[in-house]
Amino acid sequence: MGNTCVGPSAPSERHSFFNSVSLAVLWRPAAAAHAEPSPTPEPTPSTSSSTSSRAPDPVTIPDSEHSPHSSAAPNPNGKPKPKPKVKRVQSAGLLVGSVLKRDSERLKDLYTLGKKLGQGQFGTTYQCVEKATGKQFACKSIAKRKLVTDEDVEDVRREIQIMHHLSGHPNVVSIVGAYEDAVAVHLVMELCAGGELFDRIIQRGHYSEKAAAQLARVIIGVVEACHSLGVMHRDLKPENFLFVNQKEDAPLKAIDFGLSIFFKPDEIFSDVVGSPYYVAPEVLMKDYGCKVDVWSAGVIIYILLSGVPPFWDESEQGIFEQVLKGELDFSADPWPSISESAKDLVRKMLNRNPRKRLTAHEALCHPWVCVDGVAPDKPLDSAVLTRLKQFSAMNKLKKMALRVIAENLSEDEIAGLREMFKMLDTDNSGQITLEELKSGLKRVGANLKDSEITTLMEAARSVRSVKCHSSLCANYSR
Template sequence: MGSRTSRHQEEPPSPSPDLPTPTRPHPEPPAAAAPAPAPAPFGVTYLVVHRETGKQLACKAIATRKLVRQDDLDDVRREIQIMHHLTGHRNIVELKGAYEDRQSVNLVMELCEGGELFDRIIAKGHYSERAAAALCREIVSVVHACHSMGVMHRDLKPENFLLLNRRENSPLKATDFGLSVFFKPGEIFKDLVGSAYYVAPEVLRRQYGAEADIWSAGVILYILLSGVPPFWAENEDGIFEAILHGYIDFSSDPWPSISPGAKELIKKMLRADPKERFTAAEILNYPWMKEDGAPDKPLDLTVMNRMKQFRAMNKLKKVALKVIAESLSEDEIMGLKEMFKLIDTDNSGTITFEELKAGLPKLGNLGIKISESEVRQLMEAADVDGNGSIDYIEFITATMHMNRVEREEHLYKAFEYFDEDKSGYITVEELEQALKKYNMGDEKTIKEIIGEVDTDKDGRINYDEFVTMMKKDNSEAIQTRRRK
């Protein structure tokens, strides 16, 4: 899942005789939406070079000190087995090998350097229903391959698909199978996994099968055509309620100009009853999904703009919140620091979702009451890459954000971090320089953030505009745009 810059980032794995030589950290794809409520064991991905061939590959290193339970080991083994099982499909990243050394279990796979799904759409400029259908075909072909071979993915979302290279005809590659499982026809699963925007209603009811993947693919198609998710709210619980309610908006822009075939397909993929939902084979055979079946007329520019905003807005906010967290005094974070120590039972400097859950009674002793739903929200705020591990500063950032610790002096410190020349404004250049430190966003994305936050349209962000952005939820911004 996504990249994360932290003080406690894992060191590159020590190579075994068969393992390629690690070079520098290579980020995994970023989170536009909320991570898995029950994440897999975390891993950090590095760029590595094969000693003999010189070929660049990706290496996902999973720290062995985090594999403390039998379930953790089983999860890693299953991910490796599934990737081997699915090898050879054009749209599934190829696992080259799995190795273990003293520090980590290492999954070496082909390197996808073509960028994210949304990045390609935005870079191409011309974007139509036909282009969306082509992308959806590749995604659904992965689902079809998985289901045909007895695998349920369970975490389909745009950021889990990367482009193999930068060429125009580069294939999409499904890159993360950390939550995937083998299944038998008719088998029912009950564990709550997935990512908030994309999770199927039957998953929330803890009674689901492989049809849940079709729902997630339907949500992705809705986003590909409109730029926003079909089910949204101000927090995770609200998103879940919207999913269970099941209302899909086809009246707001750009839907009146979208072809009936596209809307009908989405309805068939997002049927509330899993048994009535289209299968992957039926989707691939649907007329709109055929090579020339969808209209090639460019979609409204608002679709691309929304997609840019949906992808970009959290990046500015995340950096600003991290700046605030790092500037808080010991007195201000003493309670949170004690929380972190209590939860981090193995004193590793990072905490997992399971450690958070296990730490709930301890939090009660501090007079702090947090529901399991809020724990998931905490993971969502901090662990945007879905690795299942939060370091100290990220924990402070997330708990601070969750509890709305947005005091004037903290916001001003964050504003000053971006406003390097102390002019009272954040310019395009200052924003670009700050975000690039965190490997976030290109020049286009940064200009889009300015355009979204800069309400007086003077080409820069003043303090009032910054505060408004910080106090407004990303989902609220989506809601406002959809009402237009």
């Protein structure tokens, strides 16, 4: 799982997406699950100069009135909305059992923690070994001091409940147990050590449309299973699919249900969640239901077949606008050589009208993804693998950048910044300027250089992972 961006490719293999995308787009947090963390990049002389040469644009703060866990999006009314009233909890006073609402055995009596696998805003994931059996698992430890609001606590409870609810599905990571002590809530789950979806494809070095259809069937199948059980994932993306092990026939499993929610038929949601490349247009319009997962799965399939996302721009706001208004492009390579059946499925999954969009069950029954379906077993253009490698490498670079920023801030600075982002927007405009950020940092005692503040703001500008609480956008998601 390399972390270095690939060098320039041949003109025929280089897609315009890679020429126009800016570093700000890359610096958007992704869920750190069971995958190995990327090593901290070595500093280069150009790093500070590139981030401090100009003042960045103001940071847009999420304005959803229904949830503190929301990300910036176009406001169709153009009017600022009042900030939600968030009830805070005294994190130091969260007693044993206060999150799980029950007594639990002590994690350290049952498991031995091993190496760190990944880290997010709320939790750190470790490899662990069950003492009684010697079996290996993954343990996500969520620090209780970071559960600042009642909503944070409820999010953890709901994530555990949803994982138990989906338990037993062959393509969903299994939860083994949940434990709580004075300092953390621990989720012990199946260890997925086979790497991310895109990395496996790249490592194989060969790829066919039939192989893409098999992966698509798994992804859509997870969506169909979730929806049949009344669960909306809301953050489907390639990083949230891991292989169980390195074997050729290893199962692919969905992970990270931190943004998932239970829903009822025809229930409408309005909090803006998800990741820019994969977010459905109705999410940005704050009026959506479960078909947002079908859209996200359609985006993943588009990338599996072409190596680039269907809607992109050099800024996150531009990506949102493309999601809302852009047209699918099936004229550029490699689409002319891809089967009409594949294009038909993608087109129907990425229909902007959710009422006309396929349901997950309908997509699963499409002839292109059916077992022994019509997907041809011919190799895809080699440019697809090249682009996929570039796209994956850029996302890893983004995660490294966010990790460098976050690891240079203390926990007190992070907590203060989270509150400051809400506090500074005194006119409810949804934006704060660089000078306001500098002033706020001084008020909370965060001693950062001007270049570091500028870097922080550039990163925060593009962060929309919803676990950043309205938001400290300077650290990565859970």
